[in-house]
Amino acid sequence: MSPFSEVSQLLHLDYLSLRAYLYEREHERIAVLRLQELENVWHCSRKNAKRKLHKLVSEYDCTYIPGRGRGNQSEICFITDFYEDLLDFIKLCLQQQDMEQLLHVLQLPFPRQWIGDLQKPIQEQFGLQPTTVGKDVLHAITTYPVTNLDPAFVSITYDSMLASLIGDTLLRYDADQNELVPHLAIGWEVEEQGLTWTIYLRKQVRFHHHRALTSRDVKFSMERLMHSACPNRWLARDIESIECPSPLVARIIFHRSNPLFGRYLASTPMIILPEDGENTDSFFIGTGPYRIVSCQQNRVVLHAFDSYFRERAYMDEIHCWQMPPERAHLIQYDIPSTETVPFNPAYDRPTELGYRFAMFNTKHSPTMRDRMLRKALNELLDMETMWKELGRTGLIPASHFFPWKSTLNRKSLTEAKRWLAASSYSGEKLRLYMLDIPEAWEEAGWIQQRALCIGIHIELHPYSFNDVHDLTNDPHMDIILSGEVSSLDPHLSVLAAFRSEALAFRRYLSDEQLEWIDGQLFLFQHENTEERERRIDRIVQYVVDEACIGFMHHPQHERPIHPMLQHVQYDSFGFADLYHLWTPPLKN
Known part of the structure; x- marks a missing residue:
């Protein structure tokens, strides 16, 4: 009999959290523990931990034997199998369509080998059915938290x-x-010398608070980008002023021309906000196909905007849930159901239009200003060997910003030793920082062991997504495992990668390196497409010759998608294009 039939959901989670914590030390359903451990498991006081424990013993028919004497271990005996309890609770969540509790329990540290079996009831239960008449809700799983909207x-x-x-x-x-195409603007004109752009706005475009868009909103949005604290202020640095000659006309005056400014106007930081709206790092009012309803630590809820000036989005609601990477593949894109439509997902593997690399902190770290040491570290990044030793498949090696220009560069420990011998390295520990996710730990650990083979000592320092914008650790970093992802406009993305104050290149390259690259990017802005391609190749060659970074690989993402979801396309970031998704109508 399931222990979850008449017990509160919070108590379920307390019980399963305890089982997960004790599982490795459990023998024949008996485990030893100290009472103070429960404070950490349940994040509560000693007094509340005792109360919770007594409640669990009562509700789940556990046996608790307190340790005799101060500091001695206590003993707890369970009458049910942890795996069966976990499976029963997952089925209960699915039956009640309680995604929040399901995601909580999937984040518990249960054995990874169970994931495959626990995946089956989730995929069998999840089919397609409107939650209410005429409403379609998409649940999308992500491994990322919201850091700043x-x-x-x-x-x-x-x-x-x-x-x-x-x-x-x-x-x-x-x-x-x-080419550029109109969107909120119905048209635009550029004065011959490029110093004045006139933007003509569409009529009756509505913000989510139902006020119509005007030129004053354009002025407000662009002036926000000019603020000194804005990491994307490079997009507005050529602007002298913005005028509003009429509600539907905005005029932008420049102190110097920039032929690529139209591409800037199509970039995400240039989204138009209402001058009378609320804007925070977790909420803003826009004109888009979805309006934000809730932005919490592990869930973002979006509702379709019925008054959208283009085609209304088909999916009525989108719920984006954050999960740890090792659990996230259990569900990716799906719609809750009680109808018998089997999941049987199709697996897509879109290649992200981006690259992973090791960044050498020449701005802050005196040790990393040694070019010979950087060359030695770069030679350690043998992706073929890394992939083989880590048991991975599907390597797309990176030697360029763009996957279609990358080739496999051979690396060797012999060459690494030669560069190291020519350097001034004398055995000091190098601090390598990486995201606190399994893939990054795996790669960082491999690099650490590889470096040890030639006498370089590396210590690992994880950081979370929420720490990405924190600059306080920058002076302490020697090496950073990082990544860049292009938008659909790869040329603009190259500019953004090197000019955004929030991204790795501007934060960690030396002033001398940035001065050379900035000079190239200024020329880049005034060139045609073919010339810009050659300019990008020249910048790539520079960062390779200088060993500013060590190219690693171009990521792929495996996405299980419900077979009834239609028009599944991916953006350049590897995310499904949620605006265009739809599904055939289902019976209630």
Whole structure:
């Protein structure tokens, strides 16, 4: 009989949290513990831990034998199997369509080998059915937290994806045609010398609070980008002023011309906000196909905006749930159901238009200003060997910003030793920082062991997504495992990567390196497409020759998608295009 039939959900989670914590020391359903451990498991006081324990013993028919004497271990005996309890609770959550509790329990530290079996009831139960008449709700699982939704401060791909659903830009970039197309603006004119741009707005475009868009909102949004604290202020640095000659006309005056400014107007930080709206790092009012209803630590809820000026989004609600990477593949994109439509997911593996790399902190770390040491570290990044030893498949090695220009560069320990011998390295520990996720730990650990083979000592320092914008640790970092992801406009993305104050290049490259690159990017702005391609190649060659970074690989993402979801496309970040998703109508 399930222990969860008549017990509160909170008590379920307390019980399963305790079982997960004690599982490795459990023998024949008996485990030893000290009472003070429960304070950490349940994040409560000693007094409340005792109360919870007594409640669990009563409700779950456990046997608790207190330790004799201060500091001695106590003993607890369970009458049911932990795996069966976990499975029963997952089935209960599915039956009640309680996604929040389901995601809580899936984040417990149960054995990883159970994931495959626990996945089956989730996929069998999840089918397709409206939650109420005519309403379709999409549950999307992500491994990322929201760090900042304010478009002017966006620098993380997940934040950018969400912001693009909530807000709109004046123009859009059509990657297939390599041209700009109208969006919030119905048209625009550029004065011959490029010092004045006139933007003509569409009529009756509504914000989510139902006020119509005007030129004053354009002025407000662009002036926010000019603020000294804004990491994306490079997008507005050529602007001298913005005028509003009429409600539907905005005039932008420049102190110097920038032929690429139209591409800037299509970028996420240029999303137009209302001058009378509320804007925070977890909420803003936009004109987009979805409005934000809730932004919590592990869930973002979006509702379709019925008054959207383009086609209304098909999915009525989108719930984005954050889960740890090792659990996230249990569900990716699905709609809750009680109808018998089997999950049987199709697996897509879109290649992210981005690259992973090791960043060498030449701005702050005196040790990393040694070019010979950087060359030695770069030679350690043998992706073929890493992939083989880590048991991975599907390597797309990176030697360039773009996957279609990358080739496999051979690396060797012999060459690494040669560069190291020519360096001034004398055995000091190098501090390597990486995201606190399994993939990054795995890669960092491999690099650490590889470095030890030639006598370089590396210590690992994890950081969370919430620490990405924290600059206080920058002076202490020697090496940073990082990544860049391009938008659909790869040329603009190269500019953003090197000019955004929030991203790795501007934070960790030396002033001398940035001065050379900035000079190239100024020329880049005034060149045609072919010339810009050659300029990018030249910048890549520079960062390789200088060993500013060590290219690693281009990521792929495996996504299980419900077979009834239609028009599944991916953006350049590897996220499904949620605006265009739809599903055939289902019976109630």
